[in-house]
Structure formats: C-alpha cells, structure tokens
Amino acid sequence: MKRIIWVISGLNRRMMKLLVALALIAYIACEYSISIQEHGEMKIEERIDEVRLISGMFILISSFSQKYPPVKFLSEKDRKRILITGGAGFVGSHLTDKLMMDGHEVTVVDNFFTGRKRNVEHWIGHENFELINHDVVEPLYIEVDQIYHLASPASPPNYMYNPIKTLKTNTIGTLNMLGLAKRVGARLLLASTSEVYGDPEVHPQNEEYWGHVNPIGPRACYDEGKRVAETMCYAYMKQEGVEVRVARIFNTFGSRMHMNDGRVVSNFILQALQGEPLTVYGSGSQTRAFQYTTHPLLSFTLSSPFSSNIPDRCCSLSGLYLTVPFSTSLLPPATHTHLVSRSQIQFLPEAQDDPRRRRPDIRKAKMMLGWEPVVPLEEGLNKTIQYFSRELEHQANNQYIPKPKAARQKKGRPRQHN
Numbered sequence: 020m021k022r023i024i025w026v027i028s029g030l031n032r033r034m035m036k037l038l039v040a041l042a043l044i045a046y047i048a049c050e051y052s053i054s055i056q057e058h059g060e061m062k063i064e065e066r067i068d069e070v071r072l073i074s075g076m077f078i079l080i081s082s083f084s085q086k087y088p089p090v091k092f093l094s095e096k097d098r099k100r101i102l103i104t105g106g107a108g109f110v111g112s113h114l115t116d117k118l119m120m121d122g123h124e125v126t127v128v129d130n131f132f133t134g135r136k137r138n139v140e141h142w143i144g145h146e147n148f149e150l151i152n153h154d155v156v157e158p159l160y161i162e163v164d165q166i167y168h169l170a171s172p173a174s175p176p177n178y179m180y181n182p183i184k185t186l187k188t189n190t191i192g193t194l195n196m197l198g199l200a201k202r203v204g205a206r207l208l209l210a211s212t213s214e215v216y217g218d219p220e221v222h223p224q225n226e227e228y229w230g231h232v233n234p235i236g237p238r239a240c241y242d243e244g245k246r247v248a249e250t251m252c253y254a255y256m257k258q259e260g261v262e263v264r265v266a267r268i269f270n271t272f273g274s275r276m277h278m279n280d281g282r283v284v285s286n287f288i289l290q291a292l293q294g295e296p297l298t299v300y301g302s303g304s305q306t307r308a309f310q311y312t313t314h315p316l317l318s319f320t321l322s323s324p325f326s327s328n329i330p331d332r333c334c335s336l337s338g339l340y341l342t343v344p345f346s347t348s349l350l351p352p353a354t355h356t357h358l359v360s361r362s363q364i365q366f367l368p369e370a371q372d373d374p375r376r377r378r379p380d381i382r383k384a385k386m387m388l389g390w391e392p393v394v395p396l397e398e399g400l401n402k403t404i405q406y407f408s409r410e411l412e413h414q415a416n417n418q419y420i421p422k423p424k425a426a427r428q429k430k431g432r433p434r435q436h437n
C-alpha cells in the first residue's frame with residue numbers, strides 16, 4: 020500500500036490525466052468487445068460513435084503527453100493572470116516564455132500582423148496558456164491582474180506600411196487596454212520606444228528629455244502614436260488611479276525577429292547569410308544602442324508587476340551602451356556579420372527623418388531597478404545569426420526565399436551630418 024501511495028505522490032497532474040485517459044480507453048475497448056460478443060454485429064451509428072470517442076481520447080492523450088518547457092509552480096496567491104498584447108511577436112513571445120516559466124497564467128492577444136503563431140506554439144495546449152486572435156483596436160473583455168501592452172508593429176518598414184493602422188493601434192488600442200486595466204483594477208506596462216525622442220538634440224537621452232519629433236514625417240505614425248500612448252497612460256494614472264509603467268525600448272534584436280522585419284540587424288544578417296551586399300542607408304555614421312532581446316524583458320519584469328518601489332515617472336529602460344559609432348568601418352553588426360560571409364557594403368540614400376544618433380542614459384534604471392544589459396553585443400549577434408541560419412533552412416524547405424525589407428528613402432540631397 021505504502022509503495023502505491025509513494026508512486027501516486029510522484030505523479031504530476033499531467034501524468035495523472037494521461038493515466039485517467041488510458042484507463043478510459045481501456046474501459047471503452049472492453050465495453051466494445053463485450054457488446055459485440057453479447058449482441059453480435061453492432062449498428063453502424065454505434066460504431067461511428069465509438070470510433071469518435073476513441074479518437075477523441077487519443078487527441079486528449081497526445082495533448083497531455085506534449086512536452087512543454089519547465090514551468091514553476093506558484094500558489095494561488097502568487098500566480099497572476101497576465102495579458103500580453105502582441106505576445107506572439109518577437110519581443111512579446113520571449114516575455115510570454117518568461118512569465119509562463121515563472122508559473123503565471125498568460126493570455127496572449129495578437130492580430131498576427133507581425134506576430135506569428137510559431138513564436139508561441141510550444142505553449143499551445145498548456146493549462147496556464149491561452150492564445151487569442153484579437154486586434155487591440157477592438158475592446159477586450161477579460162479578467163486579468165496585469166497587462167503588458169506591446170501590440171504594435173515596431174520596425175520602420177512595418178509601421179510605415181499602414182500609418183493609419185499604426186496610429187489606431189497605438190492610440191485606440193492603448194485606450195482600450197487602459198480601459199480594461201481600469202475596469203479590472205490591473206496594473207499596465209506600456210512598451211514604448213526610443214523613437215519618442217525622434218531625432219534627439221540631447222545625447223545621450225534620459226527620462227527628462229522631451230524629444231524632437233517631426234509630427235508629419237513618415238515616422239510620425241509610430242513616434243507620435245507612442246507619445247500619445249504614454250500621455251494616455253499618465254492621464255489614466257492621474258485621473259483614474261490606474262497603476263501604469265512605461266518602458267522605452269531602444270534598438271533590440273534577437274531570435275524570433277521576422278526575416279523580413281526590415282531593421283538593420285535582421286537585414287544585415289539575412290544579407291550576409293545570402294551572400295548579398297549589406298545595405299547601409301546614408302553615410303552609415305548614424306549611431307544606435309543595440310541590445311539583445313532578453314534585456315528589455317528583464318527590465319519589464321523588474322519594473323512592472325512585482326516591485327512596487329518604482330516611481331510613476333517613465334523609466335528609459337534600455338540600452339547596451341556602444342561607444343563605437345555607427346560608422347561603416349566600425350559598425351558592429353556590419354563588421355560582425357561580415358564574418359558570416361565576405362559581403363560587400365552597398366550605400367543607399369539615407370532613410371527619411373532617420374535619427375542621427377541615439378543612446379540611452381541608463382543610470383536611473385540601474386539605480387532604481389538594479390538593471391543593466393548583460394549579454395555582450397557579439398554574443399547576441401552570434402545567437403541571432405544561428406537563429407537566422409536555422410530559419411533560412413526552414414524557409415528553404417518550404418521553397419521560400421525571404422528578402423530584407425527596404426526603408427522609405429529620402430529624396431533629394433543627402434542631409435549634412437555634424
């Protein structure tokens with residue numbers, strides 16, 4: 020008896036369900052053979068019913084025996100119901116992984132414009148996970164404790180593809196999520212962007228800097244969309260008492276970036292792997308602070324749900340500081356991806372309203388959250404190159420050759436750089 024109790028206590032919930040399903044199948048099979056023995060031939064309808072039941076059981080069993088990444092057990096008190104908008108996207112899906120593995124109940128909402136089911140498919144069927152195909156521009160009525168609001172296209176070619184939709188997502192979508200946060204009393208974190216600084220006149224940028232944005236330029240749908248999204252967050256906080264956090268993400272790269280994302284790192288890697296020239300817009304002297312995808316996640320979870328000692332003011336939470344300028348000879352992604360193939364560099368006209376330099380001042384984030392980037396650029400790039408190589412193989416098997424997306428280029432004379 021003791022031995023049986025010991026075996027049962029060693030079984031987890033999924034194994035228990037598997038055993039129950041097996042027992043049910045055995046029972047049905049038994050009944051089936053007995054009824055045939057007793058009544059001779061069964062009616063066709065009865066047989067169909069039996070077959071349906073048995074195949075249903077098999078589906079049930081295969082879903083129980085599916086392997087998921089390890090998930091921590093959290094008590095009812097500590098386990099939160101978390102909504103991640105844009106949770107099937109490049110950054111969102113990594114956040115989904117982190118919060119799932121931490122043991123929370125995660126609902127991913129995505130309209131799959133730039134997000135992909137593939138990014139979260141490893142969680143489908145897990146009892147803590149739900150995937151909803153929904154556009155945040157429409158209201159959403161669910162019960163949650165926390166909201167991570169990431170939904171929006173983020174790469175310049177993607178957000179410029181349909182500027183009105185980008186504006187709607189960042190304005191109406193954010194209003195809907197704030198309305199939800201207010202109704203259910205949830206805390207909301209808005210994933211904002213370094214693009215709120217536009218083409219900054221102050222360098223490096225800290226939380227106090229208000230930015231320098233062209234309100235009618237091609238980037239405005241995103242820059243101004245995120246700026247008004249931030250304004251909405253603070254208005255809801257002041258007027259309605261909704262707890263909000265705003266994190267401004269700088270240039271992020273890593274696995275699960277879409278092949279056709281169009282940002283510089285994914286373009287360079289794809290071009291290098293395909294033996295194409297690396298396209299540099301303008302002189303290549305523009306600078307960016309690149310960070311690996313795990314960095315913003317850590318800052319999100321540090322700033323948003325669990326710690327209460329974070330001030331209401333925005334935190335510019337990002338950035339791998341690069342002292343190397345974004346120049347053609349030193350440009351880190353370019354020089355690194357050069358190692359993948361001996362690609363040439365092709366200079367193209369500069370992108371319209373392209374910020375000349377951007378780098379965050381992370382002192383506040385470091386002081387308040389104890390946060391700083393840890394993955395060196397080269398290591399991050401290596402991981403991303405490996406991911407893209409695997410993706411290319413996968414795409415080749417599907418007879419699809421991805422092409423990097425081009426930016427909207429400026430017409431006329433190139434801008435004079437200081």
Ligand SMILES: O=c1ccn([C@@H]2O[C@H](COP(=O)(O)OP(=O)(O)O[C@H]3OC[C@@H](O)[C@H](O)[C@H]3O)[C@@H](O)[C@H]2O)c(=O)[nH]1
Binds near residue numbers: 175211282370373374
């Ligand atoms: O193929 C390319 C792509 C881009 N670039 C240049 O590389 C620099 C970086 O461009 P990216 O498209 O990667 O990113 P951007 O800095 O323009 O915008 C990004 O910034 C921060 C994020 O939060 C935003 O979501 C994203 O819009 C720009 O100067 C761009 O003109 C190239 O030289 N070649």
